[in-house]
Amino acid sequence: MEHLENQLTSAINRRSFVKTAGAATLAAGLVAQSSTAFAEPEDEKGGRLSKGDASILRFLAAAEILETDLWQQYNELGGIQDSEVPGGTGSPAYTAALAVLDEDMAQYIHDNTEDELSHEVFINAFLKSKGATTVDLDQFRTLPSSQATGAQQIGRLTNLMQLTVDTTWYTRYRSSSKNPDLGDTFDQAIPTLAVGQHPAIPRTDDDLTPNDHIQAIANTAGFHFGTIEQGGTSLYPQLAQRVSNPDVLRIVLSIGPTEAMHFQTWSDKVGNAPALTDPKDTTLVFPDLNSPPLGGEEFQTNLIMPEPTAFLSRALPACSIVRPTQTRGAATAALKFLTAMGLFIGQSPQFFELMNDLAEDADAARGH
Numbered sequence: 579m580e581h582l583e584n585q586l587t588s589a590i591n592r593r594s595f596v597k598t599a600g601a602a603t604l605a606a607g608l609v610a611q612s613s614t615a616f617a618e619p620e621d622e623k624g625g626r627l628s629k630g631d632a633s634i635l636r637f638l639a640a641a642e643i644l645e646t647d648l649w650q651q652y653n654e655l656g657g658i659q660d661s662e663v664p665g666g667t668g669s670p671a672y673t674a675a676l677a678v679l680d681e682d683m684a685q686y687i688h689d690n691t692e693d694e695l696s697h698e699v700f701i702n703a704f705l706k707s708k709g710a711t712t713v714d715l716d717q718f719r720t721l722p723s724s725q726a727t728g729a730q731q732i733g734r735l736t737n738l739m740q741l742t743v744d745t746t747w748y749t750r751y752r753s754s755s756k757n758p759d760l761g762d763t764f765d766q767a768i769p770t771l772a773v774g775q776h777p778a779i780p781r782t783d784d785d786l787t788p789n790d791h792i793q794a795i796a797n798t799a800g801f802h803f804g805t806i807e808q809g810g811t812s813l814y815p816q817l818a819q820r821v822s823n824p825d826v827l828r829i830v831l832s833i834g835p836t837e838a839m840h841f842q843t844w845s846d847k848v849g850n851a852p853a854l855t856d857p858k859d860t861t862l863v864f865p866d867l868n869s870p871p872l873g874g875e876e877f878q879t880n881l882i883m884p885e886p887t888a889f890l891s892r893a894l895p896a897c898s899i900v901r902p903t904q905t906r907g908a909a910t911a912a913l914k915f916l917t918a919m920g921l922f923i924g925q926s927p928q929f930f931e932l933m934n935d936l937a938e939d940a941d942a943a944r945g946h
């Protein structure tokens with residue numbers, strides 16, 4: 579993870595060097611030009627959209643492309659493979675372990691995947707319809723697929739086999755007094771998942787046994803689903819505060835709540851993750867979620883709706899809200915969050931360079 583953060587930092591440094599040097603062809607070839615290449619070398623084109631709106635939508639398009647890529651990997655092994663979400667043939671042992679969380683997990687994984695794909699395709703199509711530059715990450719589809727039976731053998735954008743999963747959302751959404759926007763911090767629900775590197779999909783067929791091992795992988799996926807979707811639940815309202823065009827506002831206000839619907843579902847399902855220690859990695863322990871330090875009136879598993887908490891000011895009454903929603907630096911923070919979870923382990927410096935560029939431009943948007 580440290581290595582990745584260094585990569586991220588050096589990408590930022592390289593970018594500022596390139597900017598200083600005036601060689602602003604950095605993203606050319608990485609971001610697909612919707613019309614004449616190099617027509618506007620300093621920045622990608624906004625077309626009929628303001629620069630800020632186009633930049634926000636481009637960062638969201640990139641985030642959705644990355645989300646689609648990771649959900650596609652889950653669907654190939656643990657979802658429903660059909661004409662809506664093609665690819666892969668399923669892993670019966672992994673699918674069964676996921677079904678311990680809920681018998682409909684395969685359907686939910688399929689639907690979440692389909693939703694992300696529609697977000698990605700829609701946002702890019704909207705950008706194109708306005709004459710704005712679209713986002714294409716195809717050249718970065720270089721990471722290996724799972725070798726387990728059921729996965730397609732194609733290049734991937736994201737890595738689900740070395741995850742460090744932040745599980746603070748589990749305690750954050752159950753807190754009645756704390757809010758990250760007011761500087762509060764939160765305990766991990768599964769501390770051992772928040773350190774080290776853990777597979778969320780079987781890496782090979784060796785990962786299918788023994789039972790508690792594939793269950794640990796399914797439990798990891800269950801928490802990762804919530805971690806990813808709570809991120810989207812915050813990202814859309816965070817960026818919505820800095821868009822200006824009514825159609826762009828409508829897009830972010832209409833997609834954002836679907837991320838919250840995903841999050842709510844995963845928040846419910848993960849409460850059924852069985853307590854166990856991974857027999858092949860005894861450092862990974864899933865505790866009983868209804869026993870101390872969890873459980874009780876604050877943390878019991880059926881508390882899946884946001885607990886009212888402090889919002890804007892502690893002087894105001896508690897309110898049931900999405901948290902965080904602070905807008906400053908939100909895109910850059912989202913990229914850091916995805917990077918820190920190990921999702922991009924194996925990606926090239928050029929990938930981080932482009933993602934940083936998209937995030938910085940989105941965070942430079944000032945709205946009206």
Ligand SMILES: [Fe+2]
Nearest residue numbers: 642645694697
């Ligand atoms: Fe999405």
Ligand SMILES: [Fe+2]
Nearest residue numbers: 645807810837
């Ligand atoms: Fe999502």
